[in-house]
Amino acid sequence: MVQRRIDWLGRLLAGMTLGGWALYVLLLVLFHYGRPEQEFGYLRYLEVEVRTHWLSLPTYWFHVGIWGALGLAVTTFTLVHLKGRRHSQYLKVYLVMLAAAATFTLLLFYFYPE
Numbered sequence: 001m002v003q004r005r006i007d008w009l010g011r012l013l014a015g016m017t018l019g020g021w022a023l024y025v026l027l028l029v030l031f032h033y034g035r036p037e038q039e040f041g042y043l044r045y046l047e048v049e050v051r052t053h054w055l056s057l058p059t060y061w062f063h064v065g066i067w068g069a070l071g072l073a074v075t076t077f078t079l080v081h082l083k084g085r086r087h088s089q090y091l092k093v094y095l096v097m098l099a100a101a102a103t104f105t106l107l108l109f110y111f112y113p114e
Helices: 007-035 041-045 056-083 091-112
Strands: none
Touching: 007 056, 007 091, 056 091
Protein backbone atom coordinates (compact mmCIF):
# COMPACT_ATOMS: atom_id res chain seq x y z
CA MET A 1 0.00 0.00 0.00
CA VAL A 2 1.38 3.37 -1.00
CA GLN A 3 1.33 6.00 1.71
CA ARG A 4 0.33 9.45 0.66
CA ARG A 5 2.55 12.19 1.93
CA ILE A 6 0.94 15.12 3.71
CA ASP A 7 0.55 18.16 1.49
CA TRP A 8 1.37 20.78 4.12
CA LEU A 9 1.55 23.61 1.60
CA GLY A 10 -1.93 22.82 0.27
CA ARG A 11 -3.30 22.76 3.80
CA LEU A 12 -1.57 26.04 4.60
CA LEU A 13 -3.05 27.68 1.51
CA ALA A 14 -6.53 26.36 2.34
CA GLY A 15 -6.10 27.67 5.88
CA MET A 16 -5.03 31.06 4.59
CA THR A 17 -8.11 31.18 2.36
CA LEU A 18 -10.39 30.28 5.26
CA GLY A 19 -8.61 32.78 7.49
CA GLY A 20 -9.07 35.52 4.90
CA TRP A 21 -12.82 34.87 4.77
CA ALA A 22 -13.04 34.81 8.58
CA LEU A 23 -11.19 38.13 8.72
CA TYR A 24 -13.56 39.58 6.14
CA VAL A 25 -16.64 38.58 8.17
CA LEU A 26 -15.09 40.11 11.30
CA LEU A 27 -14.40 43.31 9.37
CA LEU A 28 -18.02 43.50 8.23
CA VAL A 29 -19.04 43.48 11.91
CA LEU A 30 -16.58 46.35 12.54
CA PHE A 31 -18.02 48.22 9.56
CA HIS A 32 -21.53 47.78 10.95
CA TYR A 33 -20.65 49.13 14.40
CA GLY A 34 -18.36 51.91 13.18
CA ARG A 35 -20.62 53.53 10.60
CA PRO A 36 -23.08 56.35 11.35
CA GLU A 37 -26.53 55.29 12.44
CA GLN A 38 -29.49 55.68 10.10
CA GLU A 39 -32.02 58.30 11.14
CA PHE A 40 -35.37 56.79 10.26
CA GLY A 41 -38.64 58.68 10.37
CA TYR A 42 -39.76 56.80 13.49
CA LEU A 43 -36.60 57.86 15.32
CA ARG A 44 -37.17 61.46 14.26
CA TYR A 45 -40.76 61.22 15.45
CA LEU A 46 -39.63 60.01 18.89
CA GLU A 47 -36.77 62.56 18.86
CA VAL A 48 -34.15 59.87 19.49
CA GLU A 49 -30.56 61.10 19.12
CA VAL A 50 -28.56 59.17 16.53
CA ARG A 51 -24.83 59.20 15.87
CA THR A 52 -24.05 60.92 12.57
CA HIS A 53 -20.27 60.36 12.45
CA TRP A 54 -17.98 57.38 12.05
CA LEU A 55 -16.42 55.93 15.18
CA SER A 56 -12.68 56.34 14.86
CA LEU A 57 -11.32 53.09 16.37
CA PRO A 58 -13.55 50.57 14.51
CA THR A 59 -13.11 52.60 11.33
CA TYR A 60 -9.33 52.52 11.61
CA TRP A 61 -9.22 48.75 12.22
CA PHE A 62 -11.72 48.17 9.44
CA HIS A 63 -9.62 50.18 7.01
CA VAL A 64 -6.36 48.43 7.96
CA GLY A 65 -8.01 45.02 8.08
CA ILE A 66 -9.76 45.22 4.73
CA TRP A 67 -6.50 46.16 3.03
CA GLY A 68 -4.89 43.25 4.89
CA ALA A 69 -7.62 40.84 3.71
CA LEU A 70 -7.14 42.06 0.16
CA GLY A 71 -3.37 41.59 0.44
CA LEU A 72 -3.85 38.12 1.94
CA ALA A 73 -6.17 37.16 -0.93
CA VAL A 74 -3.73 38.35 -3.60
CA THR A 75 -0.74 36.71 -1.90
CA THR A 76 -2.53 33.40 -1.43
CA PHE A 77 -3.83 33.52 -5.02
CA THR A 78 -0.27 34.00 -6.26
CA LEU A 79 1.01 31.08 -4.16
CA VAL A 80 -1.82 28.80 -5.36
CA HIS A 81 -1.06 29.79 -8.94
CA LEU A 82 2.65 29.12 -8.51
CA LYS A 83 1.97 25.77 -6.84
CA GLY A 84 0.13 24.70 -9.97
CA ARG A 85 -1.56 21.55 -8.71
CA ARG A 86 -4.89 20.67 -10.27
CA HIS A 87 -6.54 19.54 -7.05
CA SER A 88 -5.92 22.89 -5.29
CA GLN A 89 -7.10 25.14 -8.09
CA TYR A 90 -10.56 25.47 -6.52
CA LEU A 91 -8.99 27.88 -4.03
CA LYS A 92 -8.54 30.41 -6.83
CA VAL A 93 -12.30 30.86 -7.10
CA TYR A 94 -12.67 31.56 -3.39
CA LEU A 95 -9.71 33.94 -3.42
CA VAL A 96 -11.00 35.89 -6.42
CA MET A 97 -14.39 36.18 -4.68
CA LEU A 98 -12.66 37.39 -1.50
CA ALA A 99 -10.62 39.97 -3.43
CA ALA A 100 -13.74 41.19 -5.24
CA ALA A 101 -15.73 41.40 -2.00
CA ALA A 102 -12.92 43.30 -0.25
CA THR A 103 -12.62 45.70 -3.19
CA PHE A 104 -16.35 46.37 -3.29
CA THR A 105 -16.39 46.86 0.48
CA LEU A 106 -13.56 49.38 0.21
CA LEU A 107 -15.49 51.23 -2.48
CA LEU A 108 -18.56 51.23 -0.23
CA PHE A 109 -16.47 52.60 2.61
CA TYR A 110 -14.92 55.38 0.52
CA PHE A 111 -18.17 56.41 -1.13
CA TYR A 112 -20.47 55.94 1.89
CA PRO A 113 -22.91 58.87 2.06
CA GLU A 114 -22.31 61.32 4.87
